Structures are given as structure tokens and as C-alpha cells.
Amino acid sequence: MKPDNVFLRKIHINAVEKTAKYLTAEAELIEALDEVEKHRAFIRLGYGSLWTYCTEALKLSESVAASFIGVMRKSREVPELKAAIRAGDFSVSKARKIVSVITPENKQTWIELCKTLPCKKLEKEVVLVNPKEVVHEAAKPVQENRIKLTIGVSEELYEKFQRAQDILCQRTQRPLSYEATLEQIVEFFVEKVDPIRKAQRAVAKSQRSSGESGRSRHSEKAVTEKTGQEESKTKIDNYRRPESAHKVAAAKNAIYEADVHKNKEDSSKRLSDSVSNVLFTSTVRRRLKNQTLERESEHQRYSLNSECEAGEGQLFTRTVKLRLTRRSLNREKRSHRKNLPAEVRHKVLLRDGNRCTHINKRGIRCHEKKWLDFHHIQPVSHGGKDNPENVTILCKSHHLQHHEGGRHTETEDMGLKRSKSLAN
Secondary structure, eight states, rough: OOOHHHHHHOOOOOOOHHHHHHHHHHHHHHHHHHHHHHHHHHHTTOOHHHHHHHIIIIIIOOHHHHHHHHHHHEEEEEEHHHHHHHTTTHHHHHHHHTTTTOOOTTTHHHHHHHHHHHHHHHHHHHHHGGGGGGGGEEEEETTTTTEEEEOOHHHHHHHHHHHHHHHHHHHHHOOOOOHHHHHHHHHHHHHHHOOHHHHHHHHHHHHHHHHHHHHHHHHHHHHHHHHHHHHHHOOOHHHSSSOOOHHHOOOOOOOHHHHHHHHHHHHHHHHHHHHHHHHHHHHHHHHHHHHHHHHHHHHHHHHHHHOHHHHHOHHHHHHHHHHHHHHHHHHHHHHHHHHHHHHHHHHHHHHHHHHHHOBBBEEEEEEEEOOEEEESSEEEEEEGOSSGEEEEEEEEEHHHHGGGGGGOOHHHHHHHHHHHHOOO
């Protein structure tokens, strides 16, 4: 064999060995990610999701992280997929193309197609089974402040979009492009549903109402004072008129009698109001008592009828009673916990920006703006109050991390301290 051929063969063998190691490493990384997700290690390490862990901690690109996570989760259902990757039959990027169609029933067929077909032909085979895979969702920057959005939609959704476009064109009296239509739809939805905007509207409304009530109280007070001054002035003018002492005394008596009569009317009115309130309260109490008695009697009849059942119906009745009891206990437990006041929710949302406030050990705040919960820094069961200083926002993963097992790790304590500082 010629020296050049020997050298080329060595290079080729080296490349083949490295490729085999690469494919084996892919299978090992799949197993490692499976362990991380199974034990929820990414949460204890301060990451809100497995995808965030892959992109930030493992430094994988977004597309590679999505490929590994998708193939890893499908490998739990179809272990042969991971075995084929470990054997070097195909890579994770190629395996991702069949994740949406492979099942335990058709696994042999799709694994064989993935081994033999090139990527383009494999994509065509997948599209025949799953037409949604024709268009892959993507957002690609094309210019400064411009992004190309690629999505696939159903005909029904497209007809609804066209209908929305027609309505907006009719309202604005001008033609609208797809982008302008989408902008109007998104703006309308965000204006109606966005919790931050709702909180801003609620705060502005409360400020307006407090200002208007203050002005109205001030105007009413001014009118009352002016009326009283006019009445006193009229009385003084009447006393100062050049009339006889008899007429002046008569006028004073008339004024005194009018005041007495007015006081009697006010007292009688207050008495009648108090009597009516007492009657109303007694009527309401009587009705509530009657309703309670009716419910108790109905419950007793239901219990007697249940005890009379026998045989197969007895087991069913016991099961139903147990479920009802559990539901009533759960409702009773939930009833002791009041909902967070709207004013507190609005202040917390505006303060935290509708974003998880957890800070990990590296000092990085969680970027999650979806699946958020309100979290009491000092639990209500330990005397915590429903005020903005004791409430913060956490995503579901970090909320679970703070409450899991009733214990706090070092990462959790740091997140709680940082949440308190953000709240203050």
C-alpha cells in the first residue's frame, strides 16, 4: 500500500473513532439529562427549567438543547431510540425528526427509516404521517428591529384570522397587512389580559376615585357652611329689624319651636330606622336558621336512606360518602385561607414586573414570566401578613423549591433573602 493511502486511512480511522465517541457521548448525555430531570436537580441548582439548565449551565445552544430534551423524553417511551444512538446508527439531531411520530407500536419501522434515509427524505416521510411538521416554527432576525416569524396554522385558524382582518379594516377604514392585523390583535389581547396593565388601570382608578371623593366632601362641606351662614344671617337680620319687642319674642319662640320640631322628627326617624334594621336582622336570622334546619333534616334523611341500603349499593354509598367527606374537608381547609386582596396583587405585580424574583447562587434573577405564583415570604401559618412587603412572585418551579419538604437549601435561602430585598 502506498504511503499516501496509509496516511489517508489513518486519518479516516481517526475520524471514525471520534464520531463513534461523539455518538456514544450523545447517548450518555441523554442518560445524564434523564437523571437530572428525574431527580429535579436543576431546581435545586437554581434553574427554573431543564431547558434553562441546558442553555445556561451546560452552555448548549437553544436548538441543541431542544433536540436533546425531546429525544431524552421520547427515549423513556421508546428505549430503542437511545440504544440506536449509542450504537452509532444515527445522531440526536436526526432522531429529533422522528420524535413526533415514533411510538412503541411503530418503533422498528421509524428506527429503520432513520438509519437508511437521508434527512430530507426522512422529513418527507414524517410529513406524510404528521402534516404539522411541514412548517417548523421559527423566529429569525432579518434586519435591525425586524424578525421573520414562521409558523404553520390550520385552515380554520386562518379563516378566523382573515375574519379579524376584515373587521379591523372595516373599523379603521383602511387596508391592513398581516403584520398590522397581528399587531392590533395582540395589542387588544394584552390590553385586556396583561396583569401589569390591569394593575395600572386599577391603581389609576383608585387614585381618581379618592381624589373625586375628597373634592366632593370639600364641596359638600363648603355648601353646608354657606347655608348655615345664610340662615344665621337671616335670623340676625330679623332680630335687628325695627319692630316691637313682642314681635321679636314671637319670632324667637317660632324659631325655637321649629328647632324642637325638627329634633323630634330626626329622633323619630332614627328610631324608625333602628326598628326597621332590627326587624330586618331578625328576619334574616330567622331565614338562615330555617335554611340550616332544612339542610340538617335533609342530611339526616340522606343518612337514614344511606344506612338502609345493603349489598352492592352499600359499598358504593360508602365510597361516595368518603369522597364527599374529603371534598368537604378540602373546602374547609381552603376556606380558612383568604384570597390575596386585589390591591396587594396589583402592587406586587407592578413592583416585580410580572417576573419571577428568585435569585440563584450566581446572582442571576430568574427570567420566567409564565406560570407564576404569589408567594408569602413569611408563611401565613407562621403569622405572615397579606401585605406587599410579605408577598413576592415566583415561577412554579421555584415556588415548589421553596416549599418542597418544608426545608430550605442554601440556594433557597439566598433566593428568599433576595426576594425580600426586591419586595422592600
